[in-house]
Amino acid sequence: xxxxxxxxxxxxxxxxxxxxxxxxxxxxxxxxxxxxxxxxxxxxxxxxxxxxxxxxxxxxxxxxxxxxxxxxxxxxxxxxxxxxxxxxxxxxxxxxxxxxxxxxxxxxxxxxxxxxxxxxxxxxxxxxxxxxxxxxxxxxxxxxxxxxxxxxxxxxxxxxxxxxxxxxxxxxxxxxxxxxxxxxxxxxxxxxxxxxxxxxxxxxxxxxxxxxxxxxxxxxxxxxxxxxxxxxx
Numbered sequence: 001x002x003x004x005x006x007x008x009x010x011x012x013x014x015x016x017x018x019x020x021x022x023x024x025x026x027x028x029x030x031x032x033x034x035x036x037x038x039x040x041x042x043x044x045x046x047x048x049x050x051x052x053x054x055x056x057x058x059x060x061x062x063x064x065x066x067x068x069x070x071x072x073x074x075x076x077x078x079x080x081x082x083x084x085x086x087x088x089x090x091x092x093x094x095x096x097x098x099x100x101x102x103x104x105x106x107x108x109x110x111x112x113x114x115x116x117x118x119x120x121x122x123x124x125x126x127x128x129x130x131x132x133x134x135x136x137x138x139x140x141x142x143x144x145x146x147x148x149x150x151x152x153x154x155x156x157x158x159x160x161x162x163x164x165x166x167x168x169x170x171x172x173x174x175x176x177x178x179x180x181x182x183x184x185x186x187x188x189x190x191x192x193x194x195x196x197x198x199x200x201x202x203x204x205x206x207x208x209x210x211x212x213x214x215x216x217x218x219x220x221x222x223x224x225x226x227x228x229x230x231x232x233x
Contacts, residue, residue: 004159004207006111006214007086009078011093012104013059014071019100021066022184024058025123025224028076031101032056032222035092042088051154054080054089055216057122057227073104079111079227081158081214115233116199116209123227124181124192125218133180133191144173147218154215155208169205172198185223192218192225 019027036046045052059074068074078093080086086108096103127146129137134146148169156162173195180191195217199209209230216226 004081004211004214005083006210007080007083008109008111009086009089009093009106010109011076011078011106012073013076014073014102014104015068016070016097016100016102018070019068021058021063021068022182024068026184026186027098027100028056028058029223031096031098031103032078032089032093034098035089035096038092038096039088042085045085051157051215052222053082053154053158053215054078054085055214055221055227056224058224077227079214081211111210111213113210115201116206117231117233118196118198119209119212119217119228119230120176120196121194121217121226121228123194123225124177124183125195126183126190126192126220126225127218135180150218151208151212151215155211158211158215163204163208167202167204168200169202169208170197171200183225185220 013031033046036042056076056078059068059076061074063069078089080089090106090108093103094106125147127134127143127150131137134143138146151169152163152165176194176196181194183190183192197209199205213228213230215221217228218226220226
């Protein structure tokens with residue numbers, strides 16, 4: 001099995017205008033997309049319909065009143081399993097800017113590989129069905145199947161391997177939201193969920209859980225959804 005590494009970039013940014021929390025992931029995505037567009041290779045990567053192998057969280061510190069403030073400094077955490085992409089982000093994001101966000105300084109690290117007891121999403125997981133939000137269309141068992149299939153697809157595509165799927169990724173899944181979490185994307189509202197996964201001690205489960213920290217859970221990870229945190233044993 002490939003020895004993957006998850007690269008983490010903590011970027012300090014300066015806000016050039018107030019941004020409500022429901023719009024912040026869209027502004028972050030635009031900031032990163034426009035940085036990718038500065039290079040023909042990475043522009044092609046951005047425009048290609050493929051799994052992106054990176055994810056990002058919301059701004060920190062969190063604003064309790066729901067508005068991120070003009071002329072304040074925040075941190076965006078970006079993770080990827082792609083070393084070349086990590087290098088590009090490290091080079092370009094520190095001085096990149098849009099109408100809303102200006103990059104300042106950044107720190108790099110590789111996430112240590114330790115036994116992961118659980119992972120939990122900090123931004124909502126988006127699982128798409130043909131007719132919208134999954135709870136109105138499919139069972140929880142089907143939701144879990146799509147969740148695991150998506151992760152295995154990401155792993156297989158990035159490593160070029162086809163992992164044996166006969167294993168248990170997690171021993172328990174808990175929804176942390178009582179009602180769907182509303183998010184905004186390109187002017188429309190989507191519904192997602194925040195989940196907690198108790199990761200099994202299977203070697204493959206531990207490897208996939210580690211990779212998941214660099215790719216995110218579910219879909220639209222490059223838009224800021226399905227970004228995870230973790231607890232070590």
